[in-house]
Amino acid sequence: MLLDLFKTFFKVGAFTIGGGYAMIPIIQEEIVDKKKWVNEEDFMDIIAISQGSPGPIAVNVSIFVGYRLMGIKGALTCMLGTILPSFLIILLVATVFFQFRNNPIISKGFMGIRPAVVALIASAVYKMAKKSDLNSIKLLIAIATTLIIVFTNISPIYLIIVAGLFAILYYNRKDKKGES
Amino acid sequence: MTNLIKLFLSFFKIGAFSFGGGYAMLPLMKEIVIDQHHWLVNSEFIDILAVSEMTPGPIAINMATFLGYRVGGIAGSIVATTAVVLPSFIIMSLIFHFVNKFKDSPLSDYFFRGIRPVVLGLIASAAVSVAMDAYIDIKAVIISIALFYFITFKNLKAIPAIIIAGIAGVIVY
Numbered sequence: 001m002l003l004d005l006f007k008t009f010f011k012v013g014a015f016t017i018g019g020g021y022a023m024i025p026i027i028q029e030e031i032v033d034k035k036k037w038v039n040e041e042d043f044m045d046i047i048a049i050s051q052g053s054p055g056p057i058a059v060n061v062s063i064f065v066g067y068r069l070m071g072i073k074g075a076l077t078c079m080l081g082t083i084l085p086s087f088l089i090i091l092l093v094a095t096v097f098f099q100f101r102n103n104p105i106i107s108k109g110f111m112g113i114r115p116a117v118v119a120l121i122a123s124a125v126y127k128m129a130k131k132s133d134l135n136s137i138k139l140l141i142a143i144a145t146t147l148i149i150v151f152t153n154i155s156p157i158y159l160i161i162v163a164g165l166f167a168i169l170y171y172n173r174k175d176k177k178g179e180s
Numbered sequence: 181m182t183n184l185i186k187l188f189l190s191f192f193k194i195g196a197f198s199f200g201g202g203y204a205m206l207p208l209m210k211e212i213v214i215d216q217h218h219w220l221v222n223s224e225f226i227d228i229l230a231v232s233e234m235t236p237g238p239i240a241i242n243m244a245t246f247l248g249y250r251v252g253g254i255a256g257s258i259v260a261t262t263a264v265v266l267p268s269f270i271i272m273s274l275i276f277h278f279v280n281k282f283k284d285s286p287l288s289d290y291f292f293r294g295i296r297p298v299v300l301g302l303i304a305s306a307a308v309s310v311a312m313d314a315y316i317d318i319k320a321v322i323i324s325i326a327l328f329y330f331i332t333f334k335n336l337k338a339i340p341a342i343i344i345a346g347i348a349g350v351i352v353y
Contacts, residue, residue, distance in 0.1 A: 013237050017339060019202050020238040049275055052292045055195050055268030056202065056238035063272040075273070079265060086237025087261055090245040091254065093231060098250070101227065105350055112349020113230045114223070114314035115324035116342050120233065121307040122324075123331040124203055128300055138297040145301025149207050150308050153215075156208045157197045159298050167294020168287055175286070 001070065002077050008035065009062050009081030014089075016058075023058040023082075027065075037069055058082055183252055184259050186217060191244050191263035199292075200299035202239030206306035209243060219251050222313040229310075233338045240264055319352050 008030050016023040024047060031037045038046070046068075050060035059082055066078030100106050134142070141163065148154050190212045198205035206229070213219045220228075228250070232242035241261060248260025315321050323345055330336040 015236060017234070017236045019233070020240070021201060023238070050272075052288055053268070053271050053275065054197060054199050055265065055271065056198070056240040058238045059241070059265050059268050060272055063269055064276060067272070067276040072273070075269070075276075079269060083237070083241050083261060083265060086235070086241040087245050087257070089235050089237070090232070090242050091249060091257055093235060094246050094249040094257070097228075097231060097246075101224075108353040109346035109349045110223075110227050110230070111316065111320070111353050112323055112345045112347070113342055114226050114310065115320040116327050116345030117226055117230050117233070118307055118311045118314050118324045119327035119331055120338055120341065121203055121206075121303060121310060122328050125300065125304045125307055126328075126332055128303065132296060132300070134297070141297035142301040142304065145298045146305040146308060149302065149305035155211060156302055157193075159302075160197060160199060160295050163294045163298040164291040165294075168290045171286075171290040171293065 002073065004035075005066060005069065005074055006077050006081040009078045010085060012058075012062075013082045014085035020056045020058040024061065027058070027061055031065060038065060042068075184255060187248055187251055187256055187259050188263045190217065191248070191260045192266055194244070195240070195264040196267035198240060199295055200302070202243075203303045203306055204299045205240055207302050207309070209247075210306075210309065213247055219247065222309075224250075226310055226313060230342055234342055323348050323352075 009027075012023055012026050012030060016026050028043060032040055032043050046061055046064045047057075050057050050064060053060055059079060062078040062082040063075045066074035066076065068074075070077070101110070129142075132138070145159055148159065149156060194205060194209050194212060197208055210222075210225060214222060214225060228243065228246045229239075232239050232246060235242055241264065244260040244264040245257045248257035250256070252259065311324070314324065327336070327341050327345060331338075331341055
């Protein structure tokens, strides 16, 4: 069983490109549809918990599924399975990368690739902004965050903590008002 | 040795405060590895990010392994990768053992709702700061805008986009 867990998550880690969110449907296909280790409803709960916690979402999901199935041994096995392909592939790429990065043709290629990275991130911002129902306050917070990060030395950690605590106070009061 | 300890602490912090996926983590990662420790320069950071998008797996893991290798070789990559997933492991363990309490409490829901606009802003700031280094001339801006259009509206995937941009770079520069 442990070996099976490892192989499944290793496969997911090795064959999904495009970051953690791209891995979720593949994990679902493997463990819900094929292996039936977790049912659909529980899987949705696991996704919600993983999204609401810090860290890479695919790693969080694999740890939680591992716990569910085989306790701490399962959690460690699934986590290793998920990160090992990344780790090994990057290690291979990194050894070559630092040798060839200063090659004139490669470095010209990267001059074209850097603007593409901007396009990829900007596209993610566009899609995320479109999906979330942004009212004027939320939009203002998002823009203020961008300006603070770009133009000051204030750490993103403080912004997350302040926004989170403020939201807890705000929604708590709002909910209590709604009850009375 | 001190570098490995610094790597561990840095990536533990990055893992603990990365909400909202790989891109949202970039400003903190940049602050720590470039502004604080000067382990590499901006352009190198962006190139590593580009490679991390083209290889399988979560971007946070790819970046941690890559940057760890850059700073401390194979030992560095092991330390950084372990450190970046350790907070996940600790937090998921806690949630697993106290899952009912967590679910009953609306506080985590409030917290997450509150930080969502901040996460959006963090990702936008990552785009801005990469642009400040990537937009070296008008040609770069044109490549970027054209690719933004195809990625956003024509469903162009990351790998072909990066390959096309690389070829364009070789041709125009």
